[in-house]
Amino acid sequence: MKKLTTLSSVVALTSQLLLALPGTAIAHEEESKKEHSHEQQQIEQKFNDYVEALKEEAIASGYKPETLERAFADVEYYQRAVELDKNQPEFKLTLDTYLPRAVPEWKADKALEKYREHEQLLEKIGQEYGVQPRFIVALWGIETNFGSFTGGFKVVSALTTLAFDGRREAFFKKQLWEALTIIEDGHIKPEQMKGSWAGAMGQTQFMPSSFMSYAVDYDGDGRKDIWNSHGDVFASAANYLKSVGWRDDVTWGRQVQIPAEFDTTLADLDVKKTLQDWQALGVTRMDGSDLPNRTDIKASVVIPDDKQGRVYLAYANYDALMRWNRSHYFVAAVGYLSDRIRFPR
Numbered sequence: 001m002k003k004l005t006t007l008s009s010v011v012a013l014t015s016q017l018l019l020a021l022p023g024t025a026i027a028h029e030e031e032s033k034k035e036h037s038h039e040q041q042q043i044e045q046k047f048n049d050y051v052e053a054l055k056e057e058a059i060a061s062g063y064k065p066e067t068l069e070r071a072f073a074d075v076e077y078y079q080r081a082v083e084l085d086k087n088q089p090e091f092k093l094t095l096d097t098y099l100p101r102a103v104p105e106w107k108a109d110k111a112l113e114k115y116r117e118h119e120q121l122l123e124k125i126g127q128e129y130g131v132q133p134r135f136i137v138a139l140w141g142i143e144t145n146f147g148s149f150t151g152g153f154k155v156v157s158a159l160t161t162l163a164f165d166g167r168r169e170a171f172f173k174k175q176l177w178e179a180l181t182i183i184e185d186g187h188i189k190p191e192q193m194k195g196s197w198a199g200a201m202g203q204t205q206f207m208p209s210s211f212m213s214y215a216v217d218y219d220g221d222g223r224k225d226i227w228n229s230h231g232d233v234f235a236s237a238a239n240y241l242k243s244v245g246w247r248d249d250v251t252w253g254r255q256v257q258i259p260a261e262f263d264t265t266l267a268d269l270d271v272k273k274t275l276q277d278w279q280a281l282g283v284t285r286m287d288g289s290d291l292p293n294r295t296d297i298k299a300s301v302v303i304p305d306d307k308q309g310r311v312y313l314a315y316a317n318y319d320a321l322m323r324w325n326r327s328h329y330f331v332a333a334v335g336y337l338s339d340r341i342r343f344p345r
Contacts, residue, residue: 047077050164054173058180067184071156074191078153078161081197085162095310095332102142102333108340111141115341122234125218129238130248135317136237138338140203142330147203150227151196155179155208159199175199178208187215187223194227202226203233204240214240244323245316250297252321252335253314257284264303267311269319272298278313304328 055068093101115122115137122133137146144150156179163172179199183190195201199208204226206215215224218235225232259282266281273281275291283301285291291313302312312318312332321331 044077047161047164051075051160054160054163054176058177061177063180064184067180071180071183071190072160074154074157075160076154076157077164078158078197081153081158081161082165084197085165085167094305095329098329099333099336102329103337103340107141107145108337108344110146111137111337111341112344114141114146118230118234121231125231125234125238126248129235129242131238131241131246132248132338133234134338134341135241135252135334136234137341138334139237139324140233141337142334143205144203147233150194150202150205151200152194153197153199154191155193155195155199155201156183156190158195158197159208162198172199175208178212182208182211187211187225188227192227204237206236206240210240211236214243240324241317241320244320246320247316250315250317252317252331252338253299253302253312255286256291256301256311256313257286257288258282258301258307258311260307262301262307264307267301267303269300269302269314269322271300273300274298275313283313302328304332 051072055072058068059065115134118137119133122136125131126133126136140146156176159172159176159179163169163176179193182188183193193201196205200206201208201211202225204215206226211224211226214236215226216232216235216239217224218231219225219229221229223229223232224236226236262282275294275297278299278301279291283291297315300314300318302314302318304310304312310332318331318335321334322328325331
């Protein structure tokens with residue numbers, strides 16, 4: 001029995017030594033590469049077949065063949081887009097730690113600088129759409145760092161990849177059809193249609209469906225250019241906000257204090273009360289003073305983290321920003337940056 005044990009030990013040791021030899025390790029690595037390469041080839045072949053089927057479906061839906069040839073000329077499978085879609089990061093921060101990262105001092109300074117640089121255009125658009133310009137700049141800053149980072153993925157490739165992946169095929173196919181319409185209407189050349197891994201485009205990061213609903217040709221050149229035209233970018237953002245119920249006579253919300261005994265089941269965007277009603281429940285400004293004496297405003301209490309963290313009184317414009325991006329952290333960042341523009345230090 002002891003001899004058998006010794007023999008098995010020798011065999012195991014010999015195997016380990018063989019694996020440790022450079023030639024053996026290289027052979028295993030090459031074999032792994034071949035398997036991965038074969039798997040990748042299979043995926044890409046299925047992807048190419050999927051693209052051909054999409055083209056046929058698009059032709060049947062009325063798209064011009066030349067549009068499809070241009071749009072899919074250099075289409076490619078984005079493995080990275082699939083990975084990001086399946087592994088979207090979850091926030092493990094609190095607002096108190098998130099906001100300084102989302103809105104560092106340099107970004108607040110740059111927001112004010114950009115506001116002043118484009119003030120005349122922003123004020124004109126703000127008046128026409130009924131949206132305070134500081135919110136347009138804040139959205140611009142949070143979404144794409146004032147247009148400096150709009151994403152490097154080819155939108156048609158990203159949307160086709162995610163539709164092919166199948167988990168949300170109906171959604172991404174709808175976005176792809178809208179992207180084809182945008183190309184066919186001449187708003188952007190396919191090779192210039194760049195965006196995020198999920199297909200969010202331009203300086204406003206509109207998905208194609210949002211582009212079709214809200215993008216504006218403000219400069220009158222015949223194209224809705226949210227990639228390059230400041231007029232189109234600002235007006236498109238303002239038009240979106242106006243369309244989802246923006247009010248230019250109130251702000252987005254305010255940070256407040258709540259009493260220790262506050263009923264947290266009331267902290268919901270579906271619960272609307274007057275400022276006086278909230279005050280009667282113990283809600284105050286951050287300095288402990290009374291809330292504004294306005295009877296024309298209804299608001300919700302929002303607690304993004306817990307009662308020990310930041311608490312907001314959310315006005316109608318908070319709801320509008322949630323339509324843009326359904327994240328309390330996103331809305332808080334946009335609101336905070338807009339306040340920094342309004343009240344520079």
